[in-house]
Amino acid sequence: MVSRVIPVENFDLIIFGGTGDLARRKILPGLYRRFCAGQMPEKARIIGAARSEMDNDAYRDFVRVAVTEFGGKTASEANVLEEFLQRLHYVPIDARGDGGWADLAKLVRKDVVRAYYFSVGPGLFGDLAARLTKHGLADDTVRIVVEKPFGRDLASAKALNQALAEHFDESQVYRIDHYLGKETVQNLMAVRFGNMLFEPLWNSQYVDHIQITVAETVGVAGRGGYYDKSGAMRDMVQNHLMQLLCLIAMEPPSKFEPDAVRDEKLKVIRALDPVDHHHIVRGQYADGPDGHSYRDDAENLRSFTESFIAMRLNISNWRWAGTPFYLRTGKRLKARSSEITVVFKDAPHSIFGAEEGRHRNMLSIRLQPNEGMTLDVTIKEPGPGGMRLLDVPLDMSFADALGPDAEDVPDAYERLIMDVIRGNQTLFMRGDEVEAAWAWTDPVIAEWEARNDVPKPYEPGSAGPEDAMMLMHRDDRRWREIKT
Numbered sequence: 001m002v003s004r005v006i007p008v009e010n011f012d013l014i015i016f017g018g019t020g021d022l023a024r025r026k027i028l029p030g031l032y033r034r035f036c037a038g039q040m041p042e043k044a045r046i047i048g049a050a051r052s053e054m055d056n057d058a059y060r061d062f063v064r065v066a067v068t069e070f071g072g073k074t075a076s077e078a079n080v081l082e083e084f085l086q087r088l089h090y091v092p093i094d095a096r097g098d099g100g101w102a103d104l105a106k107l108v109r110k111d112v113v114r115a116y117y118f119s120v121g122p123g124l125f126g127d128l129a130a131r132l133t134k135h136g137l138a139d140d141t142v143r144i145v146v147e148k149p150f151g152r153d154l155a156s157a158k159a160l161n162q163a164l165a166e167h168f169d170e171s172q173v174y175r176i177d178h179y180l181g182k183e184t185v186q187n188l189m190a191v192r193f194g195n196m197l198f199e200p201l202w203n204s205q206y207v208d209h210i211q212i213t214v215a216e217t218v219g220v221a222g223r224g225g226y227y228d229k230s231g232a233m234r235d236m237v238q239n240h241l242m243q244l245l246c247l248i249a250m251e252p253p254s255k256f257e258p259d260a261v262r263d264e265k266l267k268v269i270r271a272l273d274p275v276d277h278h279h280i281v282r283g284q285y286a287d288g289p290d291g292h293s294y295r296d297d298a299e300n301l302r303s304f305t306e307s308f309i310a311m312r313l314n315i316s317n318w319r320w321a322g323t324p325f326y327l328r329t330g331k332r333l334k335a336r337s338s339e340i341t342v343v344f345k346d347a348p349h350s351i352f353g354a355e356e357g358r359h360r361n362m363l364s365i366r367l368q369p370n371e372g373m374t375l376d377v378t379i380k381e382p383g384p385g386g387m388r389l390l391d392v393p394l395d396m397s398f399a400d401a402l403g404p405d406a407e408d409v410p411d412a413y414e415r416l417i418m419d420v421i422r423g424n425q426t427l428f429m430r431g432d433e434v435e436a437a438w439a440w441t442d443p444v445i446a447e448w449e450a451r452n453d454v455p456k457p458y459e460p461g462s463a464g465p466e467d468a469m470m471l472m473h474r475d476d477r478r479w480r481e482i483k484t
Contacts (some may be wrong), residue, residue: 011045014117016116019050032084035080035084036077036080037410050092089107091107117145117420118145122160126160129164129167140169144172150434175429176416179240182367184366185244185247207342209325210324211327213339214337215463216333217461232308249325281471283330288332308329308458308464309327312325338366339366359389
C-alpha cells in the first residue's frame with residue numbers, strides 16, 4: 001500500500017519546556033520518527049528552550065538519551081540519530097523575564113514556518129505570548145501549540161483564551177488533544193462519512209445507545225498532586241471523552257475542513273442536556289492486593305476526588321433525541337482499553353421466536369490497544385438442530401489489515417505536530433469549543449461540591465464501582481466488557 005503524504009515546508013519548531021517530561025517522552029521521539037520517515041525537510045530545525053543552563057551539545061546528549069529510550073526500533077540506527085541531532089539547537093530562557101530572548105530572536109529564522117510549542121503549564125501561556133511579541137518573534141504567520149489542561153473551569157479557560165488572543169489570531173492557535181491524533185479516532189469520520197453503509201443508520205431511529213469507555217490500569221502515583229486538584233471529570237471527560245462524543249455524534253460537515261468540522265463539534269456540545277446527578281457515578285479506587293489506594297497515591301488521606309466516572313448523557317437534537325450516550329473512564333481498572341461501541345436496535349420483529357433471545361448488531365471502534373474495528377452480526381449457529389442464532393464479530397485490526405504498513409502509522413503527537421507545520425487545524429480544538437465544554441462541565445462539578453458528594457470505592461483491577469453497572473442495568477442495558 002502506497003500512502004499519500006502531504007509534504008511540509010522548512011520550519012523552525014521552538015519547544016518551550018524542551019527539557020520537560022512531555023518533550024522527552026513524546027515530542028522529541030515523535031519528531032525523530034518523522035525524520036526517519038522522510039517528513040522533515042532538509043533545512044528544518046528544532047530549538048529547545050527551557051530554564052536549564054546547557055549548550056547545544058548538552059541538549060543533543062539529552063535528546064539522544066530520550067530518543068534511545070522512547071524512539072522505538074528506529075532509535076538503534078546510530079547514524080540516522082546523529083544526523084537528526086544536528087538539527088537541534090538550545091537556548092536557555094526565562095519565561096517570565098527577559099533572559100535568553102535576544103539569543104532566541106537571533107536564532108529563529110523569519111523565512112520559514114515558525115511554530116512555538118508551549119510544552120509548559122498554562123500559567124506560563126500568557127507570559128510566553130507576551131514575550132514573543134515583545135522580542136519580535138511573533139507576527140501573523142507564526143503558529144502557537146498549547147497543551148491541556150486548558151483551564152480548570154470556564155473562567156480560567158476564558159482568561160487563557162484572552163491572554164492568547166491579545167497577541168495571536170484564533171487561526172494561529174493550535175490547542176492539542178493527543179486523542180484526536182489517534183488513527184482510529186480519525187477513522188470515526190472515515191467510517192461515518194465515507195461509507196453509505198453506516199451513515200443512514202447513524203441516528204436515534206436505528207441506534208439504541210452508544211458507549212464510550214477509556215479505561216486505564218495505572219493509578220495516579222507520581223502525579224497525585226496534579227490529579228487530586230483535577231479528577232477524572234476535568235482530566236478526561238471535559239476534553240478527551242467530550243471530543244470522542246463530538247466526533248461520534250456530530251452532523252456531516254459540508255467539507256473536511258477545520259472550521260467546518262469544528263462548527264459541527266461545537267453544535268454537539270451546545271446540544272448536550274444538563275446531566276442529572278442520578279445519572280452520574282463517581283468512584284475512587286480503594287486498597288488493593290497489588291498497590292495503594294487512591295488516597296495513598298495522591299498523598300491526601302481525606303481526598304474526595306474521583307478517579308472514576310460514569311454517566312448517561314442525552315443530546316437534544318433531531319438526530320439523537322431519545323438515544324442515550326454512556327461515558328466511563330477510570331484509573332486502576334482491569335485492563336487498558338479505549339473503545340467506542342455503537343449498539344443498534346433490535347430488529348422490529350423476530351421471525352425466529354422469543355426463545356432465541358436478544359441479538360443486536362454492534363460496531364466497536366478500538367482506539368487502544370490493537371487499534372481497529374469490530375462489527376457484531378447475527379448468523380445461524382453451524383450444525384443440525386434447527387435455526388439457532390449466534391453473534392459473531394467481523395474483526396478488522398489495523399495490524400492485520402495493513403500488514404507491515406501498520407508499523408509506519410505515526411502516533412498521535414507525530415501526526416498532530418506535522419499538522420501544525422502544514423497549517424491544518426482540523427484536529428485541534430477551537431477556543432469557543434473549549435469554553436462550551438467547560439460551560440457544560442462546571443455545573444456538574446459545582447453540584448458535587450454543593451452536595452459534598454463522596455465517590456464510591458472500587459477495587460483495583462475491577463470494572464469500577466457497582467453503581468456504574470447499575471447505571472446501565474436500570475435502563476435494561478449492559479456495559480461492554482473491559483477485556484484484559
